[in-house]
Amino acid sequence: MFIYSVRAATLKFVGIICVTLAALIAVIAFVPVYTRGEKPSGGISVNAEAVDYSYDKVKSVGDVVNFLSQFGWTVNGATAESADVTIPAEFDKIFASYNEIQKAQGLDLSKYKKKELTRYTLEVTNYPEYEGKVFANVLVYRGKVVGGDICSADVSGFVHGFEK
Numbered sequence: 001m002f003i004y005s006v007r008a009a010t011l012k013f014v015g016i017i018c019v020t021l022a023a024l025i026a027v028i029a030f031v032p033v034y035t036r037g038e039k040p041s042g043g044i045s046v047n048a049e050a051v052d053y054s055y056d057k058v059k060s061v062g063d064v065v066n067f068l069s070q071f072g073w074t075v076n077g078a079t080a081e082s083a084d085v086t087i088p089a090e091f092d093k094i095f096a097s098y099n100e101i102q103k104a105q106g107l108d109l110s111k112y113k114k115k116e117l118t119r120y121t122l123e124v125t126n127y128p129e130y131e132g133k134v135f136a137n138v139l140v141y142r143g144k145v146v147g148g149d150i151c152s153a154d155v156s157g158f159v160h161g162f163e164k
Contacts, residue, residue, distance in 0.1 A: 053070050053071070053162075054067070054070065055067070055144055055145040055146075056143065056144050056145075057143055058138070058140050058143055058144065058145050059140075059143050061077055061080040061082070061120060061122075062077070064080070064120045064122065064138050064140075065077050065080075065122070067138065067145060068122070068124075068136050068138070068162070071162045071163055071164065072126075072164055073124050073126065073127075073136060073150070073162075073164075074124070074125045074126040075122040075123060075124055075125060075136055076122060076123045076125055077122065079122060079123045080120060080121070080122045081120070081121045081122075082118055082119065082120050082121075083118070083119050083121075084116055084117070084118055084119075085116070085117055085118075085119045085139070086114065086115070086116050086117070087109055087112045087113050087114065087115055087117060088113065088114075089113050089114050090113075091110070095109075098149075098159075099147075101149060101159065101160065101161055102147045102148075102161075104161055105161035105162060105163065107145075107146060107147050107148075109139070109146065109147050111146075112141055112146055112147075115141060117139045117140060117141045117146065117147075118139070118140045118141075119137055119138070119139050119140075120136075120137070120138045120140065121135055121136070121137050121138075122135065122136050122138075123135055123136075124136050124150060127150070128164070130152065132152055132153055132154050132157065133152065133153040134150060134151070134152050134153070135150070135151055135152075135153060136148065136149075136150050136162075137149050137150075137151065148161075148162060149161060149162070150162060
């Protein structure tokens with residue numbers, strides 16, 4: 001016959017360990033898991049296979065080249081042009097539709113009304129299945145990319161966001 005005695009302090013310690021483990025298991029079971037590209041707020045994911053892109057620290061043409069390479073674009077840095085542009089206070093029909101392109105890629109120019117931005121324009125050299133000239137326009141405000149597009153030089157061409 002064995003006799004085993006347990007002190008009250010030991011019971012409290014074991015009880016605290018059990019409650020802590022139960023709480024940890026509950027947290028693991030009930031915390032939602034988000035896939036890459038899904039917005040935690042329950043919003044619609046633009047791309048379920050999204051990659052985290054860096055829109056910060058863009059202050060030179062070299063930074064713009066690196067920014068565009070995140071999306072798989074190869075650009076000719078020698079053809080780079082930069083200009084200061086001001087976002088209008090009121091969007092006309094054309095600018096509103098351009099801002100819809102920005103919103104589709106998670107950006108919004110309406111926050112920058114009346115602000116002066118730097119626009120970098122570079123020639124894209126690896127656009128698939130298109131023979132004409134293609135340009136990348138990148139809008140930067142205080143070192144952060146706030147908008148931009150990939151477009152053809154044709155009048156009847158195309159304009160879309162940064163992703164291929």
